[in-house]
Amino acid sequence: MDPHELRRIANRIRRRDLQAVFEAGAGHIGGEMSVIDLLTALYFHTMSVDPQDPKRDRLVLSKGHTALALYVTLAEKGFIPKDEISSFLKPHSRLNGHPNRVKVPGVETNTGPLGHGLPVGVGMAKAAQLNGDSWRTFVITGDGEMQEGSNWEAIMAAAQFKLDNLTLIIDHNRLQQGARLADTNNLAPLAPKLAAFGWAVEEIDGHDMEQICQALSPETVTRGKPKCIVAHTNKGQGISFMSDDVAWHHKVPNAEQYKQAMAELEEAAR
Numbered sequence: 467m468d469p470h471e472l473r474r475i476a477n478r479i480r481r482r483d484l485q486a487v488f489e490a491g492a493g494h495i496g497g498e499m500s501v502i503d504l505l506t507a508l509y510f511h512t513m514s515v516d517p518q519d520p521k522r523d524r525l526v527l528s529k530g531h532t533a534l535a536l537y538v539t540l541a542e543k544g545f546i547p548k549d550e551i552s553s554f555l556k557p558h559s560r561l562n563g564h565p566n567r568v569k570v571p572g573v574e575t576n577t578g579p580l581g582h583g584l585p586v587g588v589g590m591a592k593a594a595q596l597n598g599d600s601w602r603t604f605v606i607t608g609d610g611e612m613q614e615g616s617n618w619e620a621i622m623a624a625a626q627f628k629l630d631n632l633t634l635i636i637d638h639n640r641l642q643q644g645a646r647l648a649d650t651n652n653l654a655p656l657a658p659k660l661a662a663f664g665w666a667v668e669e670i671d672g673h674d675m676e677q678i679c680q681a682l683s684p685e686t687v688t689r690g691k692p693k694c695i696v697a698h699t700n701k702g703q704g705i706s707f708m709s710d711d712v713a714w715h716h717k718v719p720n721a722e723q724y725k726q727a728m729a730e731l732e733e734a735a736r
């Protein structure tokens with residue numbers, strides 16, 4: 467699929483996500499807008515995700531608070547009915563605030579407590595390596611999430627195991643909950659740290675479809691090394707008044723803000 471079509475899909479996912487947050491009165495809209503281009507490229511360009519195929523590629527959305535972005539992407543891909551998105555966070559809905567692999571088709575791992583997805587991803591990649599399988603594991607973490615020590619244990623293990631079938635994508639939007647990364651526990655620059663741990667590292671603009679697809683392609687994998695893509699993103703990407711504003715980690719737009727946000731996304735789709 468070409469980048470233009472991928473951008474159209476990402477825009478559709480952003481609009482559906484925004485609508486669902488507005489209607490549910492909850493969600494993590496900032497981090498959803500920042501991760502949607504990455505999810506779109508993974509599901510519509512890079513990964514083979516046939517649920518019947520045990521050798522399908524795997525995605526672990528470790529920043530599980532942005533589950534809604536994953537649900538909308540899975541609905542676009544046909545894993546769940548598009549209508550079901552309107553049940554997000556409703557009583558008895560399977561679309562909870564964090565993804566559940568038992569309930570939602572296409573979800574590979576339960577996530578929510580930050581710092582767990584990468585250790586699980588290392589286990590998945592190790593399993594494929596032991597079986598001699600060529601499927602790939604992708605993990606998306608938040609940048610604030612990278613403060614969790616469990617990630618760095620997993621990073622060491624992945625290098626030790628030479629897991630070149632593992633790709634970690636860090637959604638580097640420079641914001642966490644209630645604060646900037648720089649004012650909390652400043653991990654930037656991330657790339658040299660991953661490189662020092664023995665990973666192959668690439669830095670990209672996480673909203674540029676060409677760059678995302680290129681960085682995810684199997685040809686760019688370094689033999690014998692796990693790969694980290696530091697994706698420079700904006701929290702709230704696509705909606706001017708949410709972009710790069712820490713308040714929109716999990717704020718919900720009022721009716722007027724919703725109208726403006728939707729108008730901006732619709733304009734971008736033209």
Ligand SMILES: Cc1ncc(C[n+]2csc(CCOP(=O)(O)OP(=O)(O)O)c2C)c(N)n1
Binds near residue numbers: 611612639641643
């Ligand atoms: C172990 C753990 N501590 C705290 C939280 C609460 N929490 C949810 S999101 C979040 C901030 C995450 O920031 P970041 O990883 O940068 O994600 P993004 O900016 O993409 O939303 C926190 C602290 C959690 N889910 N898990």
Ligand SMILES: [Mg+2]
Binds near residue numbers: 609610638641642
């Ligand atoms: Mg962040």
